[in-house]
Amino acid sequence: VRKNARTSLEKVLAKLHPADIALIIKNLSDLDRKKIWESISDKSKIASIILELEDSQIIEFFDAMQPNEIALILNEMESDDAANILRLLDQDKVNEILKYMKKDEVEAVEELLHYPEDSAGAVMNPNFFALHEDTTIKEATKVLHKAEDVEMVFYLYVVDDEGRLVGVISLRQLILNPPEKKLKEIMTKDVIRVTVDMDREDVAKIVEKYDLLAIPVVDEQNRLVGIITVDDIIDIIREEATEDIYKMAGTTDDEVLMGNKSIKIARVRLPWLLITFVGELISGFVITFFQGRVHEFAILASFMPLIMAMGGNVGSQSATILIRGMALGKIDSKDLSKVIFKEIRVGMIMGLIMGILLALVAPIWHGDPKLGIVVGCAMFAAVTFSTFTGTFVPATLIRFNFDPAVASSPFISTLNDITGLTIYFTVSIVLLSIL
């Protein structure tokens, strides 16, 4: 971006979609980025570009700005978008910004901030299009003419005198019916709706199940208070999947907000590593415990990584199948014992195959067929047990209403290392004394 190219830059930017400008900005140096921002004077354009940025970039952008400048930009946004951005910032800064925002915006934003972060209330758009049931189609069409700033209208929600949601009409129905008819005569009365306090993941599942483009949000008195559109649903689905993936790997999506800050990222990941640390010290005790007790320890030690890794992987596979199945709604809480038994069956089959394989390989390496049978049986036992750990731990968390994704791979692997080594050495010692 050269300096004398400023005016032509402005022209180019005016033609581009905000999503494309956001993409360009992402790939520029700090200096060029600053020039781009300076060349856009239209605050609503800036607002629409910011909405396309990653959360970590939004935080970075606003970190460098004064509360009054931020307020000017947030004033240009839908109140739900503004609220979502304010959730990313420090509480002190938020209070400062709110002082400079338009009064009606502040009220709408504060109400949204009041809902818990993952509830329908927090993601809904309170700026919806609703008409009274006695409105005629002709009048409705007129109102539609004026309502230019309302987000993506494809359903018209119909309310009664008290603002309660009583029906819905698609734009298509509006076109296809005579103009003198009243909305209540043509509306669909059986409206699928959600309440403000519903978890956003459950809202997404409903929209997905019924293939909706938007879903109305009502309060306890069944009054229409907002809508959630399908583009927000897509964001929710992506974010929830990402959250689960990160949790399963032993980190959280907070990490993504940290951008390039290594120390902060390390802090997010450390809790899981500390659990691993303690767990694997116990594994170490197990090893030390058996060290003096088995004559063949040196040989058995050479298969320890195999036993631990196999148990860890198989356990993680089982846990992943269960946790993802729950998240997708393919498994529900009364299927849990069925899934546990299925996984144990699968574990026995895989344990059998891996056990036979080890029984064949071990004698080639160490030259003792008896040893092959011993470690093969131990492998079978360890792998089978790991499918139990991998499903029983998340299933128990679910039963007590904890998030099963917390039973992440690091946790399951660590647990399986302890049980796997114990099973391995115990089975080996017993068999060595029998055979």
Next chain:
Amino acid sequence: VRKNARTSLEKVLAKLHPADIALIIKNLSDLDRKKIWESISDKSKIASIILELEDSQIIEFFDAMQPNEIALILNEMESDDAANILRLLDQDKVNEILKYMKKDEVEAVEELLHYPEDSAGAVMNPNFFALHEDTTIKEATKVLHKAEDVEMVFYLYVVDDEGRLVGVISLRQLILNPPEKKLKEIMTKDVIRVTVDMDREDVAKIVEKYDLLAIPVVDEQNRLVGIITVDDIIDIIREEATEDIYKMAGTTDDEVLMGNKSIKIARVRLPWLLITFVGELISGFVITFFQGRVHEFAILASFMPLIMAMGGNVGSQSATILIRGMALGKIDSKDLSKVIFKEIRVGMIMGLIMGILLALVAPIWHGDPKLGIVVGCAMFAAVTFSTFTGTFVPATLIRFNFDPAVASSPFISTLNDITGLTIYFTVSIVLLSIL
């Protein structure tokens, strides 16, 4: 479901949404399920329920049916839905079914089956709503009246004499403009579109980026051949995330099609376990190699699980961050080296903390402060290196156009076990000889 309750059952089912019936069916015994199916005589109702079932349930349902019966049901579906179901069945059975289907349906379905499974062509609906650019709004509204069986209309696509896509009009624009105007006068000419051969994941990203409700699909000559609606995009996003989650855990989404068949499930998971088997045998060789060479082997052995688990977890965290970041489009291929260096920095911080912790704990257990320093330093080296493995391996796969999700946790952990143990023993031996 009692036998004499048949008629009231029919009445209840007629009122329910297909998605809800599918949910009920899922939770019934085989016998009750059969009764439900028998009580629904309307083929189009059966078709709409089947579309709400899980893939594994669809396979099970059609497995028990004759090709001619299946054809009657598929005739009632949109051709894209029918094609998607046929993709789940054996090729021989598909050929049989096609013999019994309606001629025009067969043509449409065969054309769709011809596109590669994950392409825009395979997921698009070829039954779209398009009008010629010279059509007036009045005429368009008339045509809209008749087009009842077209899936979710919210955009009208406008084509020229050759069927090339030249514009788009929203239903709202149709309402808000005078009826005598021609479509080409009010249409938006700059239509965001995709080509038939584009990967469905990229299509989803475009729809998400521009918050669209549907996207038109064109062939090489820019002729409109289909549309993809936002409900399909949601399915794609869910499926792709699920696919990635399963791959990272060392299995694939084929597993989901297997339902309860343990042997088939075991077969899907075995490839990763075999890689682990070979890799961990190598880890075993590393242990055996150092067994005779270090006097303090017995003590060092007690920390092996810790070193392996820490390297495995940290490596998986790094790999997950990189792979998910790529899938979300937050990281692109020119960011790769930046991400690798960031992860190494994070790894050094975590390695330092874990190393210090181990240096403090080890002497308490084994009573030798020198040993603490030795294993602490080895821990630091192993953890840091594992972030390199965890990012470098998927980054290399990406560079050579492989799917990075293949660099799954089992693979990364196994690799880190080998390198981690080697680093651990080497660093320990060197330090023990110096200190």
